[in-house]
Amino acid sequence: MAEAIVQVHNVTKIYKRDKLEIPVLQNITIDVPEGEFLALMGPSGSGKTTLLNLIAGIDRPNSGSIVIAGTDISTLRESALAKWRSRHVGFVFQFYNLLPVLTAYENVELPLLLTHLSKKEKREHVEMVLNVVGLSDRMKHYPKQLSGGQEQRVAIARAIVTDPTIIVADEPTGDLDKKSADEILLLMERLNTEFKKTIVMVTHDPRAAEKAHKVRHLEKGDLLEN
Amino acid sequence: MKIPLSYNLRNLWTRRLTMSLTIGGIALVVFVFAAVLMLAEGVKQTLVSTGSDDNVIIVRKSAQSELVSAIGRESVSNISTFPEVAAGTDGKPMATADVVSIVNLSKKGTKGMANVPVRGVSSGSIAMRPQVKMVEGRMFQQGSSEVIVSTTVASQFEGAGVGQTLQIGTGHWMIVGIFDAGKSGFSSEVWADAEQLMLAFNRPVYSSLTVKLKSINDFEGFKNRLQADQRLNDLEPKREKTFYEEQSQGMAIFIRVLGLIITIIFSAGAMIGAMITMYAAVANRTVEIGTLRALGFQRRSILAAFLIEALFLSLIGGSIGLVIAAFLEFVSFSTTNFSSFTELAFGFHLTPEIVVSTLLFSLFMGLIGGFLPAVRASRLNIISALRAS
Structure with missing residues (x-):
């Protein structure tokens, strides 16, 4: 079996609030092979979003190592980590997090501004991914002119436009009605099967978890055995 | 970015x-x-802009304004014959000895009075001050109790129109003309014949002497000559622009x-x-x-x-x-x-x-x-x- 693209080893995360130390993750070890679609489930406060944030490189562990595609991101400095994120991680948030003053096209183009692609190449990439998510006809629309499901599709386009190593999704269907949620899940499944994207998704929604290859449960900072 | x-x-x-x-x-x-x-x-x-590049003003040393300066008749005639001084079309040196004093006039629209400078000038003055132009009436006559006033004075002070009289010193002076001096300091002044004004104020000396140089570059030579002259060592020449800038x-x-x-x-x-x-x-x-x-x-x-x-x-x-x-x-x-x-x-x-x-x-x-x-x-x-x- 090929080496896992995400290797989380003995990771502990403790939040400090004033003098109080709150352990959120305790000695977590998990590997995610390339091309996997992993769902992390668990009750609120179980630490699943924290684990996702650590894998995405927007938070740092107190101990342990996180190696993604051969890079130990827990040792990277702030600016190197930001650069790493721009190349290797695609984010899908629960509330889409589109920039309201930018059009769908401009929102999707945003991560490409950190690359050295030419203007023409950027346009081709943006148009291609908007086509993949089925929103070629909404390019010039602002987020407030789109439905929730459409906004999340734009966010997914933004997440895949740089062809990242992994896609992290935090409750991607949490703010959507059933029909839109189904569309989004279908799209994510397609990204995994058709485009071979490695996806780590945090969800409460059992229907969302059904689409994943693998579901891991967290409880009180511990990863439960399957 | x-x-x-x-x-x-x-x-x-x-x-x-x-x-x-x-x-x-x-x-x-x-x-x-x-x-x-x-x-x-x-x-x-x-x-x-009251000053011209090639004009030099001579005042008493350390006098900050013409009002506190004095220059005698003899000094005026000595300096006017300096070789650096340009000659006018009539062959005479281009020089004007001015006497500057103030009169009190009441300002239009207020109950207050304000000090207005009165400048006694000689006949060569207008030629040396091209920014001054007559806009109404005529120039005052030499040896008479006539004055001309600037457009600003005419418009801002009571009784300062052509045909009206101003009390200067002990006498009444007839306003015979109005001049425009652009944006220069002269545009706040009243002008009269220097000799008549000296009589009115009972002043034996002028306030300043202004001469036009043959060339802008003659200033240093002119200054050295003036300072070398023992009789003139209480005087100080300044480029007119510098003087007004100060x-x-x-x-x-x-x-x-x-x-x-x-x-x-x-x-x-x-x-x-x-x-x-x-x-x-x-x-x-x-x-x-x-x-x-x-x-x-x-x-x-x-x-x-x-x-x-x-x-x-x-x-x-x-x-x-x-x-x-x-x-x-x-x-x-x-x-x-x-x-x-x-x-x-x-x-x-x-x-x-x-x-x-x-x-x-x-x-x-x-x-x-x-x-x-x-x-x-x-x-x-x-x-x-x-x-x-």
Whole structure:
């Protein structure tokens, strides 16, 4: 079996609030092979979003190592980590997090501004991914002119436009009605099967978890055995 | 700079009400700042343009104004024969010995009186002062009790029109003409025959002597010759422009200092306003900042984005303030010049230097006002920023 693209080893995360130390993750070890679609489930406060944030490189562990595609991101400095994120991680948030003053096209183009692609190449990439998510006809629309499901599709386009190593999704269907949620899940499944994207998704929604290859449960900072 | 400018501009537009208020505050401060500089420049220009490049004025040493200067008849005739002095069409040296005094006239529309300079000039004076032109009536006659007044004096003082009389010294003087002296200091004066004026004031000496040099470059030679002459060593030659510029300094510095103190106090308010607006912008866009950081934008890009917004805000405010201030060019008024305690008419004058320093000043306010909020934005923790809603 090929080496896992995400290797989380003995990771502990403790939040400090004033003098109080709150352990959120305790000695977590998990590997995610390339091309996997992993769902992390668990009750609120179980630490699943924290684990996702650590894998995405927007938070740092107190101990342990996180190696993604051969890079130990827990040792990277702030600016190197930001650069790493721009190349290797695609984010899908629960509330889409589109920039309201930018059009769908401009929102999707945003991560490409950190690359050295030419203007023409950027346009081709943006148009291609908007086509993949089925929103070629909404390019010039602002987020407030789109439905929730459409906004999340734009966010997914933004997440895949740089062809990242992994896609992290935090409750991607949490703010959507059933029909839109189904569309989004279908799209994510397609990204995994058709485009071979490695996806780590945090969800409460059992229907969302059904689409994943693998579901891991967290409880009180511990990863439960399957 | 990675974050597109359109992002900044559209965000400004989104919050256009708060932004307009902040811009208005900045515009107001910039208006005051520009107005002060324009006023100081106006005073300077008025007095400096009173002088000509190739004219030299001779006054008593250390006399700051002609009012406190004295120069005897003998000195006047000695200096007029210096070889550096140009000759007029009639072959006579181009020199005018002036006597300057003041009269008290009542200002129109007020109950107050103001000091108006009365200049006694000789026949060669007009030829040496091309900025002075008759606009109404005629020139006074030599040896008579006639005067001409400037357009400013005619319009701003009671009983100063052609055909009316002025009380100067012990006698009544008939106004026979009105002259325009452009934006020079002469445009606040009353002119009469020097000899008649000396009789009226019972003064045996002139106030100053002004000569035209053959060439601008002759000044050093002229000065050395004058200083080498034992009989003339209580006198000091100055280029006419320098002399009037020195007269303007006290007034210009006073205006600048007073104005800048007011502006600095105002600008603190405008900067705090800009800071509050930018802090509010950061607070409103916390999730956006978290998202941009998560996508891989560096702290410095966030810092730059918010600084650019603040700078843009201040630049718009600065430009508006400057445009409004530019209209002051059309305003002119008169006040007392502290160097001579006489009435001086002047206006606001806008120069490219003032435009540049005003815009720099507004950018400075934007930079100071925007800096702390921008730093705060760039230092936000990504996780907490993403959780804010």
